[in-house]
Amino acid sequence: MNLHGVWAIYTFEMARTWRTLLQSVLAPVVSTSLYFVVFGAAIGSRITEVDGVSYGAFIVPGLIMLSLLMQSVMNASFGIYFPRFIGTIYEILSAPVSYLEIVLGYVGAAATKSAILGLIILATASLIVPIEIAHPIWMMSFLVLTAVTFSLLGFILGIWADSFERLQIVPMLIITPLTFLGGSFYSIDMLPPVWQTVTLFNPIVYLVSGFRWSFYENADVGVGISLMMTVAFLVLCLLVIRWIFRTGYRLRT
């Protein structure tokens, strides 16, 4: 295995984060903090507890998940799209690195960045609302698993996209609405029965539910199902990436 190659890609991508610290870290932290202020403090103060948890604390896992999903997808998609856009991808494709090593480098860096960001947001939230983490290991497992899975999705998106507009479509028009409608700000028990059923087709529900369970032991769906759905999505992404590298889709002509 070309570990030097993996490390080169990983450190290069991480270095990009430090170069763009304001955009990469501070901006998402500020915008998520605003959610806490608006939904948690201003509106949340007029909402009673949800499943025995104060509303401000209830939305924390959902908000972390929202940021985690968006950042994972955007970091990974930009990471691979930009070299394609400016042409430096030639160096990756002509190097003695396997597709698995390329994915490890890019997705590893994207997942690391978004996981760190998730933890920063958690720390920020704990300053604003009281937070308990019932199952810290499960919380970290869901955090890392989700970061990796959605970084894989972002990697696929970065290879599929042939313009910056397309690069923005999936995070803005698919991930954000699904996260908002996936129980980030409410328990799906609060929806009418028909919409509860519809919501179960939204994969984000399982991520938010599992992640929230690790905090408060409250879940819209069983934690086992949440874990299974996340792993299934991860495997699906891996299969798509395997196909991309085998066929050279949008990489090798």
Place this chain on the structure above:
Amino acid sequence: MDPTDIVSIENVSKTYATGFEALRNVNLRIRRGEILSLLGPNGAGKTTLINIVCGLVNATKGSVTVDGHDIVRDYRAARALIGLVPQELTTDSFESVLGTVKFSRGLFGKSANPAHLERVLRDVWLWDRKDHEIRTLSGGMKRRLLIAKALSHEPQILFLDEPTAGVDVELRKDMWETVRALRDSGVTIILTTHYIEEAEQMADRIGVINHGELILVEETTRLMRMLGKKQLTLELHDPLSELPDRLAGFSLELANGGSELVFTYDTQAERTGITALLDELMEANIGFKDLHTTQSSLEEIFVDLVKRPT
């Protein structure tokens, strides 16, 4: 594979998804330690051929081995031996010079070697810029940086795709020196160029590609003799209806309704025959009012080569 060959290209063809046939049944053996120049007009297939060997493009048919390693089945060993300098100036603007060279070395699986990277950057006159961001470099510096990146992992084979495109004359000559020094250190070099002078100055052998076909591969000195023809055009005072018999020994043609006499000669030959021709014209009392010489453009030479039987 002959041990003196380092790259073997066998029956390689490439047809793109659009149906464009970029390469047709190309066979080429690149000798260890030589400088091979690939000449050809735009769209001839030079870059496609390089990109196939380097793993950027999949061949539709045929096989390539690099020092005995198949580029598909044994891609790690094959690619580790190759350095590529692409035609386009593709760089990460915000990365530092030293940072990007370190990245290239790591990517090719080599552990850190600051002394080697310093030597490489000094060789391309960029050591004093090592901490600068790439976006602050001039076009010529970026071109040299791409060479440094390609050399960072100590390759045995270096592909230079139009290395001096858009580079001023002085820098071009410096680059030739760099390439020669690399060849002297044992690196096999394959370069594509539009400049016939460049190929003449640098290459041990020249391959000519046109319409996806490798028309010929020849020792540079022999090819230059073949291509080094010039034409002397004499504007006659009185048009001729036919060439006098006494001029039959010269390579002459009448042009422009007999008002011009065109003499084709070999610049590489010991005697061009110009003096003898002018003497004969004087004795035949054929006067001329003006004269000029022309040399075929590279494009014209290619067309000429395509028409010739190989």
